[in-house]
Amino acid sequence: MLLSFRFANHRSFRDEQQLNLMPVYGDGVEPTESAPQSVQVVGVFGANASGKSNCLGALAFMREMVVGSDRAVEPGEGLSREPFRLDPDGGAQPSRYVVDLQLGGIRHTYGFTIDDERVLEEWLYHYPLGRRRRVFERDGDEFAWGEESGRRGDLGQIAGITAPTALFLSTVARFGHSRPEPDPTNPQPLHDTYRWFYLASPRADAASGLSVLLDGGRADAEQVRHLVVDLLQAADVGIVGVVLRPDRSNDDVSWRQGPTRGMRGRVRAAMSAAIPPRRIQFAHQGPHGPALLDLHDQSTGTRQLLTLGLHAADVLGTGATMLIDEIDASLHPILTAKLISLFRSQKANPLGSQLIFTSHDAALLGTLDAEEILRRDEIWFVEKDDEGASSLYPLTDFKPRKEGENRQRRYLNGNYGAVPDLSTHLFEQALATRGGSDDAAAE
Structure with a gap:
């Protein structure tokens, strides 16, 4: 403390x-x-x-x-x-x-x-x-x-x-x-x-926090998934569930072809077979039932909520x-x-x-x-x-x-200080001057 x-x-x-x-x-x-x-x-x-x-x-x-x-x-x-x-x-x-x-x-x-x-x-x-x-x-x-x-x-x-x-x-x-x-x-x-x-x-980002879910070897992955769902439902952001699916978007058949690709290729193929890559998607309630969207499709606020929520859960669990x-x-x-x-x-x-x-x-x-x-x-x-x-x-x-x-x-009102000492006149003048020069250039 x-x-x-x-x-x-x-x-x-x-x-x-x-x-x-x-x-x-x-x-x-x-x-x-x-x-x-x-x-x-x-x-x-x-x-x-x-x-x-x-x-x-x-x-x-x-x-x-x-x-x-x-x-x-x-x-x-x-x-x-x-x-x-x-x-x-x-x-x-x-x-x-x-x-x-x-x-x-x-x-x-x-x-x-x-x-x-x-x-x-x-x-x-x-x-x-x-x-x-x-x-x-x-x-x-x-x-x-x-x-x-x-x-x-x-x-x-x-x-x-x-x-x-x-x-x-x-x-x-x-x-x-x-x-x-x-x-x-x-x-x-x-x-x-x-x-x-x-x-x-230091604070992690949403992607690194959610990587716990994608790690098939993590014993607490299911617990984190429930935490994410509860957090998003409590915040009323329209997400009703989190789905983990096999991710084949980065499959590269060339390195799965055995000895011709060398020892590194065989090791990667064995690891992929043991722990298949996974992809996280978020279920949004739509007019015809849930629709699945990726992390990059979520709003900035939702990603920020995930970032802070997952990190806060980790901090609260360790003191x-x-x-x-x-x-x-x-x-x-x-x-x-x-x-x-x-x-x-x-x-x-x-x-x-x-x-x-x-x-x-x-x-x-x-x-x-x-x-x-x-x-x-x-x-x-x-x-x-x-x-x-x-x-x-x-x-x-x-x-x-x-x-x-x-x-x-x-x-x-500035009673405690720590507020901007903003000159409204200079602020407006700076923007007006900028706009005037652009108008003149256009002519």
Whole structure:
């Protein structure tokens, strides 16, 4: 579970920012023992090019470094990062990424600092019994271990082969002994922290999500098919079923002709005979009964719904964190609100999965069925200053109005900032000028 994320010098963010997911209790409401340690949903709102995507991108970049830095960069080639480039000194300053996590009931703090050449610093602490304990600290190529780090001899050997461009957490995960899930009775901070990043996987597209159905060897393919049908029927998009059929559109008889095509051809023929290729189609209710259409025949909104629905089902089943940029793209606000509500439901989300998304849709700041779609402590804004640097701040910085708070209207009126500063005159003038030049050319 993510408690907070801090980062600095990443794309449009120059100064250090913090996305704090700790609940904010107000109006006389006090936390209880059963209350979650962090909010399950965070929505980030702002104008176009304000830096919303860069906020999520910073966390995604940190995840990519943790999962793959030990093998993604060739020695001597440096690191590929994206610092704040509007300031001439921005590229020379290091970038910093830090997360606070709740893993197995214990708080962990992990972070690193990098420049274009190498990892400058890296550290991991955990807090059993509420006291900070060092797991490891890294300063360049020098490492320091905590008293509870366990096999420090083994860790020292792994540190010795950790490349300057690789994170130690990535390297130790490759050579250590990982396990499927945290064990509160036997905490392993290194592997538990790595596992959190590994599960926070990037969003897949509809085609890759539906590939589970096409894999005849997958034991859960039928379960996923029922999920897809239920999801589409609940969304009322006109689809009444999902059909899997043999796919012979790519058959190539030439490579089935035995020894004359070589060993590779025989292997492909044997695999095709064992697991015949399949094709997924969607049954739409028509005037004369169901009609079958392919995935590419579906609307953009239907494909987006499948993308988010399948990915959300996977995340909710693992207790992971889901990142979505522009959650409202091609989706009706009611569908978006229902997707958000899944993560706020204890029944649908018993493992405490989290959803962090960006959006332009001010309707998500309002209510649905007399219930708030997002609470005050689940709403954040991004805004750029006159120097082009983005800043991140929460709605809780603003005091609610005594007579009631219409957040959607107040946001669109600019009361919270993070809206476009649009010049209607210049906007109309630019379009009118363009049209005039085209008319003159035509004459």
